[in-house]
Amino acid sequence: MPTFVYMTRCDGCGYCVDVCPSDIMHIDTTWRRAYNIEPDMCWECYSCVKACPMHAIDVRGYADFCPLGHAVRVHRDEEEGIIAWRIKFRGGRIKDLVAPITTKPWGKFIPDLKQVPAPTKEQRESQLLFNEPKYIRLDDGDLYTLESQGLKMRQGVYY
Amino acid sequence: MFITYNPFAGLAAYGITPGMMQIFVVLAVVAVALGVILDVLHKKSAVYFNEHTERMKKLATRQLSSSEKTSMLVQTILNEVLTSSEFHNPKRRIAHLLKMYGFIIFVISSAVLIFFYPTSESAGIWAILWRIGAIMLAVGGWWFFTKLRVDVLAEGKKWYKLARADMFIVSLLGVSTFGLLWCFFQGVVGSAGLGLLFFVLFLISAVVLFGGVYWSKFAHMFFKPAAAYQKRILMADGSRENLPPFYRRAEVLDQSTMDLVRDIPADQKFGLCIMKDEPNHY
Incomplete structure (x- = not known):
């Protein structure tokens, strides 16, 4: 499921542009907000979803199994070292997942x-x-x- | 003396009367008001925020009291408005504060100079404030424009590559930089030609800044505080914009997802995530 940006929440910091391994998160030249320029090429790694400090990036589900009304939201808490996900299904069912952040600074723990x-x-x-x-x-x-x-x-x- | 020299007093030499300057200021205020209203109508931002609030109300788990809402309004003013706390990049935050306070000081002192000292060569503290505002705006603006702008910082573009999104910052840079140069050449060097050149550039920048609100991001200074306040309300009333609940590390150690990392040594289990590493690919 590729990602997309809520432009009203984005503040154009560029963290998603930096982190995207597929180089498809870019900045719109009219409004200076991020957007996914090519959802078909999204690896669905969700690095941008996790990186966004404004919670402005969400996941667009494929229409055959989650047509409208769903949400995949994430909150990254660096102080606690925890990343928490909330999957909200179309019918309103909610699943909360929590995991440790295991990304380490470059050069550490090699x-x-x-x-x-x-x-x-x-x-x-x-x-x-x-x-x-x-x-x-x-x-x-x-x-x-x-x-x-x-x-x-x-x-x-x-x- | 240059430091208290009022550049607006010298405009009489170009045939610009105090009345014309005052009409320009009034027109600028009207243009900003009209631009903001048109911007709100065109983007339907007020409708969106209203609908979003209504949607989130259904998810709210508790009702906020009026004292809580007042407290959040005060917190929004103290944090998001006065100290730009929404910026996670400290450099961007400092640059924004320089631009914001510089712009406010510059605009207020310009209005005071035009309405109260239009013909006085020396305007005391207001002329000094006009310079301080312009310098703060220019320093913060050029720093942002050449180094911190996302096109330069994340997209790797050259700082001089312009897009429509640059309209606001470029007009701010024009107003502050050309304003200072106009003041310098008119008041210190005494060069009428260069003074006129930079005054015309200053005027064009001001027209673009105040007349281009509909096309630029000028209106953000009005709706950003409202959006920040709404965000605080949504976080506090339990709707949290569909975000997961807030967890403490100690609370989740026995969660099933933690089993996946149970072989990892404790000091390596919780990383600092990507924000602690500066991207260095350019």
Whole structure:
């Protein structure tokens, strides 16, 4: 679902222009407000939605499954290090999601590869990459499952 | 003495009488009022804000008392209006404050000079204030125009590339810069030719500034405070413009979404997000 800008909320700071990996967030030359110049090319990474300090960027749903009346809103709280999402469905049902902000400043927390033990022959021949997310590794006691990790399904996660 | 020299007093040499200057000021006020009304009608901004307020009222979880609303009005005036707190970029905020206060001082002192000292060569504190206002406006304006404007800062365009959105800032720069140059060449150098040249440029800038309200962003100084006040109300009455509720870090540590990052060391779990890194791609 590509993003769009509420021009009445935008103050033309340009953070979305800076952050967009697809280079499709730009500034309108008449009103100096941001807009998505090419929604078809949107990666839907939502970096601009998260970056906007004015909460001026929202998500346009595809008409076949969320025709009008929905909203995807986000509040980024840097003091708390938390990013919170509110998905509002067309029928009024609301889902609130919250997650930590894990974006780090450039150059921080880069793994020191000198300290990492050399890979074994099996690891070299494996299809897995270095630093493959643990959740999809099969060489570390099979796939992570809720049971193997002592987790349980909670309300709000499933549909 | 140059510092208290009143540039408007020298306009008699060009055949401009005090009455003509005073009529110009009155016309400028009328043009601004008309421009703002036309802007509101054309953009339907008042209709939009009204509809938005009505829509959000349905989502409100509590009714605000009149004392709370008054308190928010005072907070809006103190923060968004007087100290431009809506700007997240501190440089942009400082530049905006320089421009805003410079413009106010410049406009008020110009009106006082034109109506009360139209023929006095020396106008004391009002002539000094006129210069201070113009200098603040020029410093903030040129800083914004060449360095902080989003076209330059984020889009990577050259500062001299102009678009229609620049009409307001360019006319402000014209009024302040040409005004100072006109004052300098007329009052200090005594050059009637250069004085007239910069006065004509100053006049054109002033006509564009006050006559172009409908096409420029001049009207923002009237509706921005109203929008800021509305935003405060919506945040306080629970509607929050559909935004998620405010969370504290300690409250969400046991949320299911936190399981995804439970392997990450505690000091690396909560990042500072993108705002702490200056973009450096230009």
